[in-house]
Amino acid sequence: MTTTPPHLWRFVTNHAHVLEAIARDPTVRLRDIAVEVGITERTVAHIVNDLERAGYLTRSRDGRRNRYEVHNELPLRHPRHSHHTVGELIRFLETPAGAPD
Numbered sequence: 001m002t003t004t005p006p007h008l009w010r011f012v013t014n015h016a017h018v019l020e021a022i023a024r025d026p027t028v029r030l031r032d033i034a035v036e037v038g039i040t041e042r043t044v045a046h047i048v049n050d051l052e053r054a055g056y057l058t059r060s061r062d063g064r065r066n067r068y069e070v071h072n073e074l075p076l077r078h079p080r081h082s083h084h085t086v087g088e089l090i091r092f093l094e095t096p097a098g099a100p101d
Helices: 014-024 030-039 041-053 088-091
Strands: 057-062 065-070
Touching: 014 030, 014 041, 014 065, 014 088, 030 041, 041 057, 065 088
Parallel strands: none
Antiparallel strands: 057 065
């Protein structure tokens, strides 16, 4: 039986995966994002803080939970891709219904 070796690198960053998870569910818990993306909850918290500081997210309290607002209209950060928006990236990353993870 052959197994596929783990990927040493990927095309999409953890920041993009976290942003897409939040866009899909604005009340998602950090621990759920961590499981989905395959990183620690602490790393997710750092990424969320990065995204909030950069203006891509706004965080507010909704009872005992956080609610996030993704600012889809903002441009991507790299100059070569700044003509695309965060919303375009999220639409690209969304998993179609019924597709395997």
